Amino acid sequence: MSFIKKKAMVAMLLAGGQGSRLGVLTKDVAKPAVPFGGKYRIIDFPLSNCINSDIDTIGVLTQYQPMELNAYIGNGQPWDLDRMYGGARILPPYVRGKEGEWYKGTANAIYQNIPFIEQYSPNYVIVLSGDHIYKMNYRWMLDHHQQKEADCTIAVIEVPLQEASRFGVMNTDANLRITEFEEKPPKPKSNLASMGVYIFNWPTLKEYLIRDEADEYSSKDFGKDVIPAMLADHKRMYAYKYLGYWKDVGTIESLWESNMDLLKENISLELYDPRWKIYARNANLPPQYIGREATLKNVHVSEGCFIEGTVENSIIFPKVTIHRGAVVRNSVVMSSTTVEEGAEVHYSIVAEGVNIGRNACVGGPSEPVDHPRISVVADHIRIGNEARIEAGTVVDRDR
Amino acid sequence: MSCMGLIYSYSERENLRELTDIRSLAALPIGGKYRIIDFVLSNFVNSEIYEVSVIARTNYHSLIEHLASGAEWDMSRKRGGLRVLTPFANKEAMESPHVYRGTIDAIANHLQSIRQSMSEYVILTGSRILYSMDYGDLIRQHRETGADITVAYTDNLNGTNRVPQGSPIVQLDESKRIGRVRIVEEEQANVRGNWGIGACAIRRTLLESLVADAMSHQRYDLYTDILQRLSPTLKMYGYKYSGHLLEISTIAGYMEANKAMLDPEFSEKIFQKTVYTKVKDSVPARYGPDCYVENSIISDGCQIMGTVINSVVSRGVQVDRGAVVKDSIVMQDTEIMDLATVEHAILDKDVIVRDGREVIGHPAYPIVLPKMSIV
Numbered sequence: 144m145s146f147i148k149k150k151a152m153v154a155m156l157l158a159g160g161q162g163s164r165l166g167v168l169t170k171d172v173a174k175p176a177v178p179f180g181g182k183y184r185i186i187d188f189p190l191s192n193c194i195n196s197d198i199d200t201i202g203v204l205t206q207y208q209p210m211e212l213n214a215y216i217g218n219g220q221p222w223d224l225d226r227m228y229g230g231a232r233i234l235p236p237y238v239r240g241k242e243g244e245w246y247k248g249t250a251n252a253i254y255q256n257i258p259f260i261e262q263y264s265p266n267y268v269i270v271l272s273g274d275h276i277y278k279m280n281y282r283w284m285l286d287h288h289q290q291k292e293a294d295c296t297i298a299v300i301e302v303p304l305q306e307a308s309r310f311g312v313m314n315t316d317a318n319l320r321i322t323e324f325e326e327k328p329p330k331p332k333s334n335l336a337s338m339g340v341y342i343f344n345w346p347t348l349k350e351y352l353i354r355d356e357a358d359e360y361s362s363k364d365f366g367k368d369v370i371p372a373m374l375a376d377h378k379r380m381y382a383y384k385y386l387g388y389w390k391d392v393g394t395i396e397s398l399w400e401s402n403m404d405l406l407k408e409n410i411s412l413e414l415y416d417p418r419w420k421i422y423a424r425n426a427n428l429p430p431q432y433i434g435r436e437a438t439l440k441n442v443h444v445s446e447g448c449f450i451e452g453t454v455e456n457s458i459i460f461p462k463v464t465i466h467r468g469a470v471v472r473n474s475v476v477m478s479s480t481t482v483e484e485g486a487e488v489h490y491s492i493v494a495e496g497v498n499i500g501r502n503a504c505v506g507g508p509s510e511p512v513d514h515p516r517i518s519v520v521a522d523h524i525r526i527g528n529e530a531r532i533e534a535g536t537v538v539d540r541d542r
Numbered sequence: 543m544s545c546m547g548l549i550y551s552y553s554e555r556e557n558l559r560e561l562t563d564i565r566s567l568a569a570l571p572i573g574g575k576y577r578i579i580d581f582v583l584s585n586f587v588n589s590e591i592y593e594v595s596v597i598a599r600t601n602y603h604s605l606i607e608h609l610a611s612g613a614e615w616d617m618s619r620k621r622g623g624l625r626v627l628t629p630f631a632n633k634e635a636m637e638s639p640h641v642y643r644g645t646i647d648a649i650a651n652h653l654q655s656i657r658q659s660m661s662e663y664v665i666l667t668g669s670r671i672l673y674s675m676d677y678g679d680l681i682r683q684h685r686e687t688g689a690d691i692t693v694a695y696t697d698n699l700n701g702t703n704r705v706p707q708g709s710p711i712v713q714l715d716e717s718k719r720i721g722r723v724r725i726v727e728e729e730q731a732n733v734r735g736n737w738g739i740g741a742c743a744i745r746r747t748l749l750e751s752l753v754a755d756a757m758s759h760q761r762y763d764l765y766t767d768i769l770q771r772l773s774p775t776l777k778m779y780g781y782k783y784s785g786h787l788l789e790i791s792t793i794a795g796y797m798e799a800n801k802a803m804l805d806p807e808f809s810e811k812i813f814q815k816t817v818y819t820k821v822k823d824s825v826p827a828r829y830g831p832d833c834y835v836e837n838s839i840i841s842d843g844c845q846i847m848g849t850v851i852n853s854v855v856s857r858g859v860q861v862d863r864g865a866v867v868k869d870s871i872v873m874q875d876t877e878i879m880d881l882a883t884v885e886h887a888i889l890d891k892d893v894i895v896r897d898g899r900e901v902i903g904h905p906a907y908p909i910v911l912p913k914m915s916i917v
Contacts, residue, residue: 181826182842220613221821414825415843425821429813430574430841432806433850437836439829446575446826446842449806459826 148228150200150263152285152342154193155253158186158273159206159246164394167521167539168494173205175273176212177398178477178495180405180414181445181458183423184215185392186273190222190231191421196281198269200229202259204252206236206245221424234259248363254352265345270365272339276401277389278412278419279340287383288342294378295347295370297321298340300389310336311366313382321380326366335382338389341365347378388412399492399517402458402475406441426461426478436467452482460495469499472508473515483528490534491518500528507534545681546622546661546746547586547594550645551579551605553670555708556791560912561890566598568669569605570790571873571891573803573812574841574856577608578790580819581672583615583624586665588815589677593622593661597648599641602628608820615818622661627652644762649753657750664749666764668740670706672788672799674815675741680781684743689779691748693720693769694741697733700787701808703798705730707791710738710765712780720778723770729792738769739783786811793888797908800854800871804837824857832863848878856891865895869905873913887911 162174169177175186186203193201201224205212212233218224219231234256236245246252253260253270260268267288269281279298288296299313307328313335314323325331351369355361361368374380388411392398404410414421428447433439438453447462452469460478465471469482473490480497482488488499489506499505503526506518516535520526524538532538551568561570568579579596586594594617598605605626612624629641630651642648649656656664663684665677675694684692695712699705707729713721714736726737744752752768761767769778786808788799803809824843829835834849843858848865856874861867864881876893878884884895886903890913895901899917903909911917 221823415828415845420823421825422823425823427816427818429803429809429817430839431827432804432809433835433838433840434806435837439833439835439846441831442829443826444829444840 147262150229150265152198152200152267152269152281153229153260153263153265153345154189154198154201154269154271154281155256155260156186156189156193156201156203156271156273157249157252158203158212159209159252160272160274161207162274162393165398166395167519167537168395168398168492169208170539171208171522172211173207173209173273174393176208176215177392178460179276179392179398180402180421181443181460183421185276186212186215187222187421187423188276188278189271189273190216190219190224191419192277192279192281193271194222194224194422195419196279198281199224199226200263200265201231202234202256203231203273204234204246204256206252209233209235215424217424222422229263232259248368249365250352250355250361250369251363253348254356254363257349257352260345260349268343268345268348270339270341270343274393275338275389275391276412277338277385278387278416278421279385279389281340281342284340284383284385285342288381291319291381292379293342293381294344295373295380296342296383297324297370297380298338298385299335299382300338300385301334302336304331304334307331307334307336311339311370312336315382319382319384321374321382324366324370324374324380335384337366338385341370347373386411395492395517395519396514399475399490403456403473405443405458406456428461434467437465452484473510474506477522486526489518490515491520493520494522494524496523497521498525500526500530502528503530503532505532505538510534544660544662545591545593545677545743546656546659546664547591547677548649548656548664548666549579549582549594549596550648550666550668551596551602552599553668553791554645555706556670557793558790558796559793560910561793561796561888562601564601564913565604566600566602566669567790568596569602569608570796571856572788572790572796572800574839574854575822576817576819578669578672579605579608580615580817581674581788582667582669583617584815584817585667585673585675585677587615587617587818589675591665591677592617592619593659595625595627595652595655597652598626598628599648600629602626610820614820622659625655627655642762644767645764646753646756646767647762649749649764650757653750653753656746659746661746664744664746666742666744666749670789670791671702671740672790673700673739673741673783674785674812675783677743680741680743683779683781687718687779688777690744690776691769691778692743692781693738693778694783695736695738695780696783696787697736698784699733700783700785701802702787702789703731703795704789705733705737706789706795708765709740710769711735712738712778714780718780718782720773720780723765723773725765725770736780736782739787741783743781788812793908793910794906797871797888801852803839803854804852822857830863833861848880870908882917890915893917 162169224231431448434451445461452465485502521539611618617624830847841857
């Protein structure tokens with residue numbers, strides 16, 4: 144097709160995950176659309192990483208609760224991905240012939256979009272997931288891939304050995320060539336965990352996707368099927384060690400922790416970085432107003448907020464109102480939430496559009512700092528005046 | 543509705559000292575993250591008018607940089623869209639002491655572009671008085687009365703402190719038809735009569751012929767040579783505006799307009815309808831462990847480690863430990879370093895106030911530090 148240009152590398156972003164361990168936070172939205180860090184959503188990280196790495200052609204594979212995510216990505220303009228050639232494309236599962244088909248697994252999702260990738264006849268395809276918070280230059284990873292003349296390169300991060308069993312774990316030789324790959328092994332032999340970032344030579348990947356699709360016993364998954372099959376064939380597979388901040392925000396605790404990490408000084412997830420901005424869709428709100436009786440200590444506050452109360456060690460999303468005498472500590476408060484006079488919020492994640500009534504108290508003020516029990520209030524819930532929500536409770540409406 | 547906007551990005555009667563030496567009035571930062579033009583343009587966007595021309599005069603570099611394609615105001619369009627009309631510098635113009643000889647001359651300079659529009663009506667507006675108006679309603683009245691020109695006026699100060707110099711005072715009969723028009727020579731602290739807030743509606747073809755006619759008689763000022771002179775002959779009506787106003791033609795007015803936004807009730811009115819601006823993708827504002835902030839507007843990308851009181855702070859400003867900013871306006875990316883003091887001052891963009899330095903103005907005469915100055 145004459146109006147399509149060749150692209151050296153195309154990104155495929157798996158954004159169909161439900162994120163079931165995030166519970167009430169993902170009941171209406173896909174995990175990549177979960178808000179993070181004051182004004183972002185999780186998917187802003189891989190999208191911004193792509194554009195900052197000069198990758199401008201991204202297929203975003205959606206499936207679970209795609210409406211909000213689709214609206215959020217729109218034409219890709221906030222990430223500079225509204226392009227004449229390439230740009231961000233939402234790729235939902237679609238009907239072929241007489242049959243409709245969902246994405247049956249990560250590998251199948253890419254398989255179904257082979258025609259999308261082929262339009263650009265790329266040399267490389269980078270497969271990303273919309274589940275992680277990290278800043279990474281994929282160009283450097285591609286350099287590594289090319290230097291090693293690899294067929295596939297998997298980005299890895301060192302994790303404590305006892306936690307490695309939660310991840311896909313790589314055993315490598317001294318040259319970083321992967322000798323063994325185990326998906327969530329009970330007894331991991333290495334502490335190199337897969338970050339879910341893969342670069343493949345496209346012709347090789349295509350061949351394996353077609354083969355995997357034909358295998359009726361395959362679960363159509365990268366970690367379980369495609370990677371092991373390539374290893375078994377002695378393909379050149381290399382690990383790429385990533386040294387920066389990376390966090391899987393798949394649970395309430397890790398989502399809270401990762402937000403709190405932003406408040407620490409000298410972490411490598413520095414968002415205040417003009418050369419590596421994380422872009423997000425903008426809500427066009429006025430700046431924040433800090434009132435006459437407000438106290439702020441070590442907090443991040445976003446646009447459109449109205450703060451009259453006390454806020455410490457917290458991340459405050461846009462358009463949040465914290466009234467006089469209210470106290471918010473060690474918490475994440477999402478957009479358009481109101482904390483009424485005298486109310487308290489401790490160690491909590493409060494979702495969008497919540498109203499916390501006068502003198503109500505959410506969460507426990509004296510949780511252990513290391514492993515506090517995190518309370519969660521689902522979106523658009525109204526917590527009554529004087530109500531008490533115990534530490535570690537999840538508040539959701541009846542359904 | 544077939545209507546285009548025509549914005550004067552400058553004012554012939556402003557005195558904003560150093561602030562407008564380097565930029566058009568319309569490009570002046572205000573309210574933390576905005577520039578004046580954002581309020582003017584957002585009126586058009588919120589009235590679903592997507593064809594707007596901005597008349598530039600001098601030093602329009604930052605104006606053009608800010609507006610770019612107009613995409614941030616949803617005005618990057620094939621049909622209509624945003625256009626910046628820069629002065630046409632032919633030999634004659636290069637030798638003339640004025641870029642435009644007056645507000646009529648400014649339009650005459652760009653008649654070609656205006657003629658190409660397919661819109662039936664034009665809404666003319668200035669940049670020194672900010673209001674929030676539904677132009678749809680203005681045009682509706684304009685049509686219903688069959689007016690040649692409809693002038694938006696108010697009989698109140700609507701939150702400002704004065705009627706600025708050069709405003710037209712219009713005399714209205716019961717049907718709101720305009721009789722006499724008088725021009726305010728000196729700014730006045732109280733309202734005597736109905737004063738025009740700098741917006742009017744007119745049929746595009748009529749504007750073209752009125753401008754051409756005035757030019758052939760060497761008449762260059764819109765207010766005196768069209769509104770005032772033609773008030774006996776043309777059918778001119780008033781359109782009453784009763785919302786809030788911000789007036790920015792002097793340093794005092796600029797200070798007051800910014801401070802007005804610190805009043806949550808007033809600010810709610812100003813931002814009732816979305817005000818669009820250029821997105822900077824800055825991080826949320828950060829407040830350090832020892833900061834103290836009171837009654838202030840803080841924008842994204844700020845790092846507040848010190849004290850900020852009764853001030854309006856733009857994006858990317860750093861207030862370091864022990865520094866105090868009081869009753870001031872601080873523009874983008876300025877840094878106030880450890881233990882420095884800033885009071886009753888307007889700090890333009892990229893200013894640095896070094897450790898322990900003091901920048902203290904007077905409430906009646908604030909200090910203005912020009913862009914990129916270092917104290």
